[in-house]
Amino acid sequence: MDVCEGCGLDRDAITADEVIPRVRAGLSRFLGALAPGTPDLARRPAPGVWSVLEYSAHIRDVLLNQREGIIVALVEDGPVKQKMYREQRVDLGMYALETAAEISQSIEVAGRLFTNTFAVLSPEHLARTAVYAGQPRTLRWVGTQAVHEVEHHLADVRAQL
Template sequence: MDLCEECGFGYDAVAPRDVPGRLGEFAARFTEALAAVVDIRARPAPDVWSPLEYTCHVRDVLRVQAERLDLALHADAPEFAPMGRDELVVTAAYNRQDPEAVLAALGSAAAVLGTAFAALRPDQLERIGLYPWPEPVPRTLLWLGRHTVHEGEHHLMDIRRQLAQDRA
């Protein structure tokens, strides 16, 4: 995936030097988005996550991507384990978590991952790992960074979509 049909995010539009800063912005942007939503635990439909669930997911994506980045720096062409995104929303009880703690953890995870990407050399950005979703595909660490930025942007869009429904 290099272009998201749903949100219009183009992976190539994010320069390698911009990945750390884009990741670092997520703490403030998710805090602002959640503050605008009437009920952060409300699901607009049974199969659509709540704003809090999307925020928990992004926090966990940031954590998992940091682990994957580290693995790819220390092993040649590692196979990344699936994160179990749909299972985590239930097993980790995303909708019962404390929003302030979630936002703090998201901020910490974004800072850690942003710092890790800022430290990468161009040759390291080209290291490969076997990314598991939606099917196993070899991906560079640059793609991993861009994909993580996409995850945050896409789920901010999901939260804003719910905000628009709340206002309607």
């Protein structure tokens, strides 16, 4: 069991075959949330809680970051995954200029890049490892974590809409 305390999702219960369809399904719901006509996407519901736009930009960056991490782990043995600095990206204003339309477009691109990368992984590739937050993790785990990130933050977004 590898359960998120926040949302209850068990990464161990997700198979490698489920990763791509679940990431795609989750991202299509993000795109729905970002569709024109949805109000107040930039509003933070409370101090310290991200807006829909910030969660959406975060998910895009997670997928780009995971994709790069996968590629490095295919070439290097047990690399230490570069930190993402999720909070700092927001605090530094990296998402401040992005519109819902721009984030939608980039989510589609990031989703395609991630799923196209995960799609070519062989069973041997899926067993390769990288060190995430001090823990050796397989690339299969990286895929299940991508599912978790998408589904966890989709719940955050839905709670605001």
